[in-house]
Each structure stands twice: as structure tokens, then as C-alpha cells.
Amino acid sequence: MSDQLETASHPEKLRRVAIDPVSRVEGHGKVTLLLDENNHVRQARLHIVEFRGFEKFVQGRPYWEVPVMVQRLCGICPVSHHIAASKAMDLIVGAKQLTPTAEKIRRLMHYGQILQSHALHFFHLCSPDLLFGFDSDISRRNIAGVAEKYPDTARKGVLLRKFGQEVIRHTAGKRIHGTGSVPGGVNKSLTMAERNELRQDIDQIIDWSHDAVQLVKELHSQNPALYDSFGIFRANMMSLVGDNGVHDLYHGSLRGRDADGSILFDGVDYQNYGVLLEEEVKSWSYMKFPYLKSLGNKQGWYRVGPLSRVQNCDTMPTPLAEHERREFVAYGGNLPLHAPLAYHWTRMIELLSAAETIKELLHDDDITGNELMAGGERAREGVGVIEAPRGTLIHHYRVDDNDLVTMCNLIVSTTHNNQAMNEAVRQVARRYLNGREVSEGLLNHIEVAIRAFDPCLSCATHALGKMPLEVELLDATGHTLSALARSADGGFCTPD
Numbered sequence: 206m207s208d209q210l211e212t213a214s215h216p217e218k219l220r221r222v223a224i225d226p227v228s229r230v231e232g233h234g235k236v237t238l239l240l241d242e243n244n245h246v247r248q249a250r251l252h253i254v255e256f257r258g259f260e261k262f263v264q265g266r267p268y269w270e271v272p273v274m275v276q277r278l279c280g281i282c283p284v285s286h287h288i289a290a291s292k293a294m295d296l297i298v299g300a301k302q303l304t305p306t307a308e309k310i311r312r313l314m315h316y317g318q319i320l321q322s323h324a325l326h327f328f329h330l331c332s333p334d335l336l337f338g339f340d341s342d343i344s345r346r347n348i349a350g351v352a353e354k355y356p357d358t359a360r361k362g363v364l365l366r367k368f369g370q371e372v373i374r375h376t377a378g379k380r381i382h383g384t385g386s387v388p389g390g391v392n393k394s395l396t397m398a399e400r401n402e403l404r405q406d407i408d409q410i411i412d413w414s415h416d417a418v419q420l421v422k423e424l425h426s427q428n429p430a431l432y433d434s435f436g437i438f439r440a441n442m443m444s445l446v447g448d449n450g451v452h453d454l455y456h457g458s459l460r461g462r463d464a465d466g467s468i469l470f471d472g473v474d475y476q477n478y479g480v481l482l483e484e485e486v487k488s489w490s491y492m493k494f495p496y497l498k499s500l501g502n503k504q505g506w507y508r509v510g511p512l513s514r515v516q517n518c519d520t521m522p523t524p525l526a527e528h529e530r531r532e533f534v535a536y537g538g539n540l541p542l543h544a545p546l547a548y549h550w551t552r553m554i555e556l557l558s559a560a561e562t563i564k565e566l567l568h569d570d571d572i573t574g575n576e577l578m579a580g581g582e583r584a585r586e587g588v589g590v591i592e593a594p595r596g597t598l599i600h601h602y603r604v605d606d607n608d609l610v611t612m613c614n615l616i617v618s619t620t621h622n623n624q625a626m627n628e629a630v631r632q633v634a635r636r637y638l639n640g641r642e643v644s645e646g647l648l649n650h651i652e653v654a655i656r657a658f659d660p661c662l663s664c665a666t667h668a669l670g671k672m673p674l675e676v677e678l679l680d681a682t683g684h685t686l687s688a689l690a691r692s693a694d695g696g697f698c699t700p701d
Contacts, residue, residue: 328362
């Protein structure tokens with residue numbers, strides 16, 4: 206189904222149905238469907254309707270404030286922005302190599318973030334759909350319903366997230382919007398008491414994370430036809446990979462594969478991300494549409510996040526997660542799986558890997574060290590990239606001689622997934638809604654597809670740029686008195 210109206214010659218005959226807002230996601234978005242008189246879907250779009258201007262209002266601020274400021278983009282994944290900005294600012298202060306303590310504390314902080322975010326998304330936001338059914342009674346299709354029907358599952362989900370938040374608190378200073386990571390390093394290490402407190406529970410956390418993987422596999426085996434086909438579409442994929450192709454969420458180089466799994470590019474220094482990526486603007490969303498320059502905007506869009514990372518790497522860094530990765534790859538016959546619901550399987554593999562990695566770090570004496578900061582020859586520009594829970598996160602800054610930020614560009618995980626989410630929405634609309642009477646349960650199918658990507662919509666709507674804008678002046682009766690539009694090229698005109 207094309208993004209364009211199939212019945213453009215008679216648009217007045219189309220009926221508009223909106224899902225506003227999309228529920229159980231972070232941020233605000235809506236879906237619009239245009240249906241003809243036979244309820245055939247002629248257009249389906251995911252619109253991001255909120256605007257936040259972080260790329261602009263960090264300009265003029267001292268660079269050392271930025272890692273704390275930009276994490277206000279989000280209350281769910283603030284650590285991701287905190288660390289990505291810090292990595293960019295490391296280059297500004299000349300810290301090309303952090304001290305062992307600083308890097309391992311940041312890694313511990315980051316994997317705590319991965320653990321809590323993945324647990325929140327799967328157990329709180331998505332498990333109601335998966336456990337009860339997409340069109341089940343809406344009154345129980347929520348975390349309260351899960352707690353009532355599946356108390357052990359809900360309890361594990363809550364405590365997994367709590368543990369991740371405690372890791373963040375001990376490394377960043379507090380659970381949300383901490384200050385632990387700074388340009389050139391960190392401002393605290395772990396005390397022995399903090400380390401011992403976390404070590405007491407980590408084996409239980411690993412066991413519960415392993416249980417989470419088994420739960421997803423069980424759900425998949427109960428209805429493979431659904432999990433293998435729901436909202437399916439083929440896409441390129443991109444992520445960071447570490448040395449020797451290992452799955453690494455903190456550092457690495459960029460690797461891309463096509464929909465068949467063949468390498469498109471590999472070993473690309475993320476300082477050069479601008480060579481790979483271009484961002485497109487469309488009039489109906491505040492979120493941009495990135496694509497690979499080499500393939501163009503029609504063929505070059507891609508997806509990021511757990512489904513890409515687990516299939517883009519060559520190995521997981523921890524034994525239990527690697528065993529589960531191999532099983533996942535074997536399930537797909539060593540070819541990429543493209544169904545959006547497969548995100549949940551790979552997300553839980555990453556949850557398990559995060560728990561195992563946290564245990565390794567908690568047994569590393571460097572995390573209680575005293576050498577926290579590094580420095581070197583100053584620079585005017587830096588790019589920081591990490592793998593946030595939702596996918597590749599890019600922070601790019603320039604500063605002037607007065608240490609003030611002059612340029613900021615952010616490409617967040619959900620922005621990378623923009624076109625992919627729209628494709629999922631179209632596929633689900635075509636299969637489940639075409640020719641049927643619209644119901645809440647059927648509309649929830651579309652939301653299920655969006656939730657699979659774990660979108661953070663507030664993170665993704667950060668820049669106005671040359672975004673098309675329409676302003677209408679209405680009288681008291683609602684009739685338009687005048688209107689003005691700004692097009693994508695920056696000019697102004699009277700809208701059609």
C-alpha cells in the first residue's frame with residue numbers, strides 16, 4: 206500500500222479514523238487512517254504531533270552543562286542521552302581514552318539503563334497484549350490486569366526494573382536525571398557498600414531475565430503464525446558492533462546489513478555518520494525520516510534496536526545470552542527475521558545480556574577506583590554514539606572558543622525507526638482492518654505494531670528545522686478567515 210492516496214481523485218469520499226493518542230508508549234503520537242465507503246484502507250500514517258526544541262536551546266550553553274540538559278528529553282531513557290552527550294564532549298576536552306574506572310562505571314550505568322528500560326517496556330507496556338490477546342477486554346489489558354492474572358510475571362517485571370534503577374542510582378547519583386557522567390569521565394565510582402548491595406541480588410536478576418526469554422519463546426511457540434507474520438515487512442538494519450563483531454551497547458563502529466543479511470557497510474567510525482545518513486522531512490510529522498545516502502530515500506530506510514542488533518552482531522558477549530542468540534538465529538534459518546513481534550524476543554535476549562554484563566562489572570575492582578577523569582588536546586567538535594534501549598543514538602556538537610555550544614544535531618533511536626514503524630502500521634492496517642467495521646480491538650492491532658519498536662516519541666521530536674507548518678485563523682464559528690503555510694523549503698505561501 207502506497208503512502209499516497211489511492212483514490213486521490215475523490216478524497217472527499219474518504220472517512221478519517223484517528224488513534225489519538227497512541228497508548229502505552231513514551232511521548233505523544235497518533236495514527237490516521239483514511240477509509241473508503243467499503244472500509245478499505247487507502248492511507249495509514251503514524252504522526253508525531255509534539256515538538257521539543259533541544260537542538261536549538263542547548264546552543265549558547267557551556268558544553269559541560271549539555272550532558273545534564275539533554276537527558277531532560279526523556280524520563281524513560283535519560284541515561285542514554287546523558288552518556289551519548291558525555292561521549293561527544295569527551296572529544297571536546299581531549300579525553301580520547303577514559304580511565305578504566307570511568308569507562309566501566311559508565312558501562313555499568315548504561316547496562317542498568319538497558320535492564321530497567323527493557324523490563325519496563327516488555328512487562329508493563331507490551332505483556333498485556335501478548336498475554337491476553339490484542340482484542341481482549343480493554344479493562345484488563347494493562348499491567349494491573351497482568352498483576353491479577355499473572356502475579357509472578359508482573360512481580361519479576363517490577364523487580365527487574367527496580368534493580369536497573371538501583372544500578373543507575375549508585376552510578377549516576379539518582380534514578381532519573383543523574384549527574385554521574387561528565388565530559389572526560391565520571392564524578393563518582395562505587396563504594397564497597399554500594400557494590401556489595403548490588404552483588405547480593407544479581408544472580409536472582411539473571412535468573413529472572415532468563416525466565417523472561419523463556420516466556421517470550423513460549424508465547425512465540427504457542428502462535429508462531431502470528432509472531433512470524435504480524436506486520437511483517439523487509440528492511441535494512443543498522444547498529445554499532447564492537448571489536449570482532451561482538452554485541453556492544455556502549456561503543457563500537459557502525460555496521461549495516463540489507464534485508465537478506467548481506468553487509469552493506471562495516472567498521473565505519475561513527476564520527477563520520479554524516480557520510481552514511483541523510484534526514485528527510487515530511488509535512489505530516491514532526492519526526493524526520495533518516496535513510497542511507499548510498500541507497501536513496503526510497504530504498505535506504507532501515508531499522509535499529511534489539512531486532513537489528515542481535516542479528517547484526519556476530520556474537521553476544523555473555524554465555525547465556527549467546528546461547529539464546531544462536532537459538533534465535535537458528536529459528537530464522539540463519540536469515541534475518543523481519544516480523545515486528547520478534548523485537549520482543551531479541552529485547553529479552555538483550556535484557557539477559559545486560560544482567561550478565563552487570564554481574565561481570567560488579568566483580569571488577571576498577572569500578573571502585575579513584576582515577577575518574579581524563580583529558581588531552583582540546584577540540585571544537587565531537588560525536589557521541591551509543592546503543593540506547595531503542596537503538597542507535599547519535600549526539601553531535603560543536604563549540605566555540607568560549608566553550609559555548611554552537612551546533613547540536615541529534616538523531617535518536619525512534620527517528621531511525623520512523624519509516625519502519627510507518628511500514629508496520631500500513632501492513633497491519635491492510636491485513637486486519639481492510640473491509641471490516643472498525644473496533645477498538647482492531648485499532649489496538651495497529652498500536653501493538655508500534656509498541657513492538659518501543660518508541661520514545663518525545664525523544665524523537667526535538668528539532669523544527671525547516672519543518673512545514675500551517676497556521677489558520679478561525680472565527681467564532683470555526684470558519685477559516687486566513688491561513689499561511691511554510692513549506693519544506695522554508696518559503697511561505699497560502700495553503701491549497
